[in-house]
Amino acid sequence: MNNFFLIKYGSEILQRMGEHLLLVGIAIATAILISLPLGILITRQKALRQPILALANVLQTIPSLAMFGLLIPLVGIGSLPAVIALTLYSFLPIIRNTYTGIMSVDPAVREAGRGMGMTDWQLLSQVELPLAAGVILAGVRVATVIAVGIATIAAAIGAGGLGVFIFRGIAVVNNDLILAGAVPAAAIALVADYGISWLEKRFGGCLKNPDVR
Amino acid sequence: MEPQGITVSFQDVGLTVGGRTLLSNLNFSIYTGEFLVLLGRSGSGKTTTMKLINRLLAPTLGTVRVQEWATTDWDVIALRRNIGYVIQEIGLFPHFTIEQNVGLVPTLQGWNSKQIKSRVHELLHLIGLEPGQFATRYPHQLSGGQRQRVGVARALAADPPMLLMDEPFGALDPITRLELQQEFRRLQQELGKTVVFVTHDIQEALILASRIGLMHDGRLVFLGTAEEFLHSENAEAQTFLKPLRTMERWTERE
Ligand SMILES: Nc1ncnc2c1ncn2[C@@H]1O[C@H](COP(=O)(O)OP(=O)(O)OP(=O)(O)O)[C@@H](O)[C@H]1O
Numbered sequence A: 001m002n003n004f005f006l007i008k009y010g011s012e013i014l015q016r017m018g019e020h021l022l023l024v025g026i027a028i029a030t031a032i033l034i035s036l037p038l039g040i041l042i043t044r045q046k047a048l049r050q051p052i053l054a055l056a057n058v059l060q061t062i063p064s065l066a067m068f069g070l071l072i073p074l075v076g077i078g079s080l081p082a083v084i085a086l087t088l089y090s091f092l093p094i095i096r097n098t099y100t101g102i103m104s105v106d107p108a109v110r111e112a113g114r115g116m117g118m119t120d121w122q123l124l125s126q127v128e129l130p131l132a133a134g135v136i137l138a139g140v141r142v143a144t145v146i147a148v149g150i151a152t153i154a155a156a157i158g159a160g161g162l163g164v165f166i167f168r169g170i171a172v173v174n175n176d177l178i179l180a181g182a183v184p185a186a187a188i189a190l191v192a193d194y195g196i197s198w199l200e201k202r203f204g205g206c207l208k209n210p211d212v213r
Numbered sequence B: 001m002e003p004q005g006i007t008v009s010f011q012d013v014g015l016t017v018g019g020r021t022l023l024s025n026l027n028f029s030i031y032t033g034e035f036l037v038l039l040g041r042s043g044s045g046k047t048t049t050m051k052l053i054n055r056l057l058a059p060t061l062g063t064v065r066v067q068e069w070a071t072t073d074w075d076v077i078a079l080r081r082n083i084g085y086v087i088q089e090i091g092l093f094p095h096f097t098i099e100q101n102v103g104l105v106p107t108l109q110g111w112n113s114k115q116i117k118s119r120v121h122e123l124l125h126l127i128g129l130e131p132g133q134f135a136t137r138y139p140h141q142l143s144g145g146q147r148q149r150v151g152v153a154r155a156l157a158a159d160p161p162m163l164l165m166d167e168p169f170g171a172l173d174p175i176t177r178l179e180l181q182q183e184f185r186r187l188q189q190e191l192g193k194t195v196v197f198v199t200h201d202i203q204e205a206l207i208l209a210s211r212i213g214l215m216h217d218g219r220l221v222f223l224g225t226a227e228e229f230l231h232s233e234n235a236e237a238q239t240f241l242k243p244l245r246t247m248e249r250w251t252e253r254e
């Protein structure tokens, strides 16, 4: 029983999980801070929509090892390039969903608000963002699940996290070590997925259908 | 009714969007306190004309003036806060309760919550929706006709001197509709509000209007009192009167 990998590596798993969560948490928070305004911006400035979405798209397609590799000459190794890479990967889902969420607000609702004399800021904060909240959260959820996965590779550039087990396991050909990294990472992804969908339902669902509150 | 002054004037107004001319040669005034009904077929330009008044659209030709100023010179927020607007698609906020929807403009204008609440309840009574039952509901929990009445209450909330109403009674049954028409006409006269009211229903136009403006293909082809309308030689006016005449013949046969 004491050989079961979760118990054998128990304390180190907790430490690596903490590092993993920190990497993902900081990256997602930063990505929201940048992507949300960008998503809003492209609903206002139609000309910027194509270039910004195209850029986010390109970032998304860079293979993760290549991305980490490209960042090393710029910011060195460790958690900083890892957080930057994870942030860049999170742009696309959040920007795209912010844009889609706002654009899918019923035009009649928007027009009523404008006709009633709401300023653009009032329309955005009181109408568009609340109504788009569910879709925006769905973008954050996708970004988070992706980031949890990619963060395991960040161990390759010395950022710590659960990937440390996986790389060590591969090096010494030890499945227990690989599982000690992979299983908790999968668990984090599942919990994040479930938790954020719950928020989506709470904030997105109830706005369209308050009965389910 | 004696014109007391001009609230809105259209001077050689035209609107072209993407190479299509939607409105042309609009020249008319709306007097303070009058009830102007814009009548016309679907697609004749009624909604578009109305949106020129609160600057949801700007003319591509000519000038629309509200009071002295061109709508393009107004602070657009101030302009709109002074003009109640009932949009054709109703457009209630789905995430606001009925109470919050009706109280929207007073809230934007910074009334205190007690004032807002009493105003909202007063208006809900006026449109025949018991506040105790409806105030805390959401729009999707109302029938189409009830939602439409909430849209009217929302436009009246901050007591604007002028109202733009785009087919506000379209979704109502004929009985409620007639009740609301009469109630609203009385209210309008009592409060002296200037109303621009869009409909394609000739009966509604005749009941409500102090003047009828008839639109056809983006032009105003007739403007005058209901009496004048009934005797107009205008072809489009005749077309609108035909169903009415047929009805009369039927009832005479009884
Ligand atoms: N944004 C727009 N771009 C191009 N054409 C438009 C636009 N809005 C309206 N139109 C066109 O302008 C014409 C007048 O439209 P408008 O909405 O004013 O008609 P209406 O008289 O209100 O009709 P209804 O009774 O059906 O509401 C229509 O032919 C319509 O297709």
Ligand SMILES: [Mg+2]
Binding pocket: B046, B047, B048, B088, B166
């Ligand atoms: Mg219309």
